[in-house]
Amino acid sequence: MNAHIITIGDEILIGQTLNTNAAFIGTLLSQNQINVSKTSVVGDDEQDIINEFNVCWAKNDLVICTGGLGPTIDDVTRKCIVQFFESELILDQEVLADIKERFERLKRVVTKLNEDQAMIPQCAVPIKNRKGTAPGYWIEQDKKIFIALPGVPSEMKEMMLSFVIPELKNKIGDLKKIRKTLSLLTTGIPESTLFQKLGNLSEILQGAKIAFLPNQFGTKLRISDEAEDERVVDLKLSEIELRIKALVGRYIYGKGDDDISETVCKLLIDRGMRISIAESCTGGNISNRLTNISGSSKFxxxxxxxYSNAAKVELLKVDEETIIKFGSVSEEVAKEMAIGIKEVSGTDLGIGITGIMGPTGATDGKQIGTVFIAIADDTDVFSRKFLFGDDRILNKDRASQAALDVIRRYLLGISLET
Amino acid sequence: MNAHIITIGDEILIGQTLNTNAAFIGTLLSQNQINVSKTSVVGDDEQDIINEFNVCWAKNDLVICTGGLGPTIDDVTRKCIVQFFESELILDQEVLADIKERFERLKRVVTKLNEDQAMIPQCAVPIKNRKGTAPGYWIEQDKKIFIALPGVPSEMKEMMLSFVIPELKNKIGDLKKIRKTLSLLTTGIPESTLFQKLGNLSEILQGAKIAFLPNQFGTKLRISDEAEDERVVDLKLSEIELRIKALVGRYIYGKGDDDISETVCKLLIDRGMRISIAESCTGGNISNRLTNISGSSKFxxxxxxxYSNAAKVELLKVDEETIIKFGSVSEEVAKEMAIGIKEVSGTDLGIGITGIMGPTGATDGKQIGTVFIAIADDTDVFSRKFLFGDDRILNKDRASQAALDVIRRYLLGISLET
Known part of the structure; x- marks a missing residue:
């Protein structure tokens, strides 16, 4: 089954909004053995949209489009669908009841605009929207499937997971070839060094495909292979995983879409340890990432x-002398921050981080991108110096990633040094 | 001039990586009056890539592709370019010197893989990479332009800004019709209510186009229009802006790509006021957003x-009795947090925020999505209750946006209530 994903909206075309929808749908389809042949983006122009429907519907078994189903005048997708499938709009009482119930719950008044969203193309089965008002559409014609979903990510996601994917699975049944992907997430090692440490790739891969995908959080290794028997692919991928882990296991913190904060979360909960974080240069980024995990209050x-030196002294008991002698960006201050937060919180571990994120702030001997991270336990304090780039936002991500990796390495007994 | 943006990479097609590159390039091209006709994504397959080059090169004056220029075996774009333009690879000494200089600075060893990146297609002018090793390519043929850039966002961005856009401007010269876009950013008002408050849109717009773009941070109004004289478009858009502001000005916090943290940053610096933040449910998200702004140490x-009740009591002097009586998610606790952080920090303003982000934590009378935000000044403390949705990560964004909007409204003397 070949699929094409169309994203509709000027805001995507001209880059004002990121195309997270195509990414999400692409992931789900691939995971379910549906081949995504191509994705495209078209603007909010009726003729452009209908042209794209024509091209994609001719070449594929499945077309999924998102966007343009909202209540305002710039939303033209419904009109295009009616025209493309030569259908007409009818009122769906069930959709109308859903909309009214939703507004009741959020204590808001139903407007005429919202009610109008219960008018759906006659050729379509409505897809329930549990997170908003615009329903999606499921249309089957000529043994092909056309699906339209709202552009609001949370609404689209819920519909994909609770309706579209289960329905597609029903339709497809068992497929002949199973394609699977293994993603190993590394951090703390440059892409080219990782490539070298892996050595003879063809021996490791035995015909499987590999991609190296670097970003500010590390390099993802995406390995994929296919076979007629699912167990054969699973076995092969797990053998590849073992061979890769034997060579670069210390840098691997997770799989798939894991965030390193989830890895750290599991390790801390397993060990029954509590942690507290003292951040200067990352400005709350690390705490924010840890608290993204549901259940983080356990650890x-x-x-x-x-952020200020005064705050370091008053809240973390950093010695003013240390700041004067070594500077606020120094190994010594990072260590005192780690010890300080551990003491004032009474936790098992304390983390201290200080650095220069840019674009300004370089001092003699300390260039932009310099970061010191320390971790304190009951008996000792360990630290490491890092050197990142010159982009403030990326540096905050890199530094918080490095700090979370310091915690991971500490808990697994891996040296903090490369 | 019509442009097509091609993003190359399985990781984008199957949704493992977000297509931030197409968004960034789309924005820059639109800002520079180049029409983005379509964008597409193809996988790391040589034949698919060459097919896409063929289609796009035939239909457009400008093709920009990103991805697949890295040092590892999954990077095939360079090979495809050599084949498509019937060119060959030659060593570029200047690129080689750049690579060596970069590695020297980062104190890393140059590998054979890195050196190989100095081999570039003979038909291309190399584009200097100041953030990484792979150079970009600029190719002119048949009065058309083909540009290839690395997929790593920070590298691609720097090349677009410092080389591609200035060069394109040179080539294009003056264009006949000028198209301009005005984006007004609103928060704290649902899309459909915003639409209603605007009333007669055609009277406001006088022929310009409008789009309503909602996300967890608010609703963006994107208004665009074109004319032969730039001053005519500018005047018309500023008149539209005035008409919109007269109706819904209190909800507008910025323009274009502004983050509300920048708005708050400017207001605080203008007034010479300092702020401190006490976060429970947002877990550092607000501090992280404020410190994303360079210069945030000024305020x-x-x-x-x-996060824990103990921390609220010990660090913020919240009264244990208040927590027992009203619960840790309550207006009273938010107020004591705001007063507490202001006092322990000695700042002009203090912010307190507490809520239930989900997926668990609902208590009797308080559903998931309930958030209380308070702001304290020298003489008083103000607060507001919010009710968001049920997605933890989105709720953190919504709550931090609402808190930043509370600060904005306070500083501008706008009531905190809708």
Whole structure:
């Protein structure tokens, strides 16, 4: 089954909004053995949209489009669908009841605009929207499937997971060839060094495909292979995983879409340890990532963003002398921050991080991108110096990733040094 | 001039990586009056890539592709370019010198893989890469332009800004019709209510186009129009802006790509006021957003992520009795947090925020999505209750946006209530 994903909206074409929808749908389809042949983006122009429907519907078994189903005048997708499938709009009582019930719950008044969203193309089965008002459409014609979903990511996602994917699975049944992907997530090692450490790739891969995907959080290794028997692919991928782990296992913190904060979260909960974080240069980024994990209150007690020197001294008991002698960006201050937050919080571990994120702030001997991270336990304090790039936002991500990796390495007994 | 943006990479097609590159390039081209006709994504397959080059090169004056220029075996774009333009690879000494100089600075060893990146197609002018090793290519043929850039966003961005856009401007010269876009960013008002408050849109717009673009941070109004005289478009858009502001000005916090943290940053610096933040449910998200702004140390002193009740009591002097009587998610606790952080920091303003982000944590009378935000000044403390949705990560964004909007409204003397 070949699929094409169309994203509709000027805001995507001209880059004002990121195309997270195509990414999400692409992931789900691939995971379910549906081949995504191509994705495209077209603007909010009726003729452009209908042209794209024509091209994609001719070449594929499945077309999924998102966007343009909202209540305002710039939303033209419904009109295009009616025209393309030569259908007409009819009122769906069930959709109308859903909309009214939703507004009731959020204590808002139903407007005429919202009610109009219950008018759906006659050729379509409505897809329930549990997160908003615009329903999706499921249309089957000529043994092909056309699906239209709203552009609001949370609404589209819920519909994909609770309706579209289960329905597609029903339709497809068993497929002949199973394609599977294994993603190993590394951090703390440059892409080219990783490539070298892996050595003879064809021996490791035995015919499978590999991609190296670097970003500010590390390099993802995406390995994929296919076979007629699912167990054969699974076995092969797990053998590849073992061979890769034997060579570069210390850098691997997770699989698939894991965030390293989830890895750290599991390790801390397993060990029954609590942690507190003292951040200067990352400004709350680390605490924010840890608290993105549901259940983080089990191990995360508090964080202090000590941006000013006064805050470091008052809240973390950093010695003013240390700041004067070594500078606020120094190994010594990072260590005192780690010890300080651990003491004031009474947690098992404390993290201290200080650095220069740019674009300004370089001092003699300390260039932009310099970061010191320390971790304190009951008996000792360990630290490491890092050197990142010159982009402030990327550096905050890199530094928070490195800090979370310091915690991971500490808990697994891996040296903090490369 | 019509442009097509091609993004190359399985990781984009199957949704493992977001297509931020097409968004960034689309924005820049539109801002420079180049019409983006379509964007597409193809996988790392040589034949698919060459097919896409063929289609796009035939239909457009400008093709920009990103991805597949890295040092590892999955990077095939260079090979495809050599084949498509019937060219060959030659060593570029200047590119080689750049690579060596970069590695020297980062204190890393140049590998054979890195050196190989100095081999570039003979038909191309190399584009200097200041953030990484792979150079970009600029190819002119048949009065058309083909540009290939690395897929790593920071590298691609730097090349677009410092080389591609200035060169394109030179080539294009003056264009006949000028198209301009005005984006007004609103928050704290649902899309359909915003639409209603605007009333008679055709009277406001006088022929210009409008789009309503909602996300967890608010609704963006994108208004665009074109004319032969730039001053005519500018005047018309500023008149539209005035008409819209007269109706819904209190909800507008910025323009274009502004983040509300920038708006708040400017207001605080203008007024010479310092702020400190006490976060529970947002877990550092607000501090992180404020410190994303370079220069935030001018007004941001410290933040405390008081996740546990103990942290609220110990660090923020919240009364234990208040927590027992009203619950840790309550207006009273938010107010005491705001007063507490202001007092322990000695800042002009203090912010307190507490809520239930989900997926668990609902208590009797308080559903998931309930958030209380308070702001304290020298004489008083103000607060507001919010009700968001049920997605943890989106709720953190919504709550931090609402808190930043509370600061904005306070500083501008706008009521905190809708």
């Amino acid at each position: 995360f007690d508090r964080g202090i963003v000590a | 941001f002193d410290r933040g405390i992520v008081a």
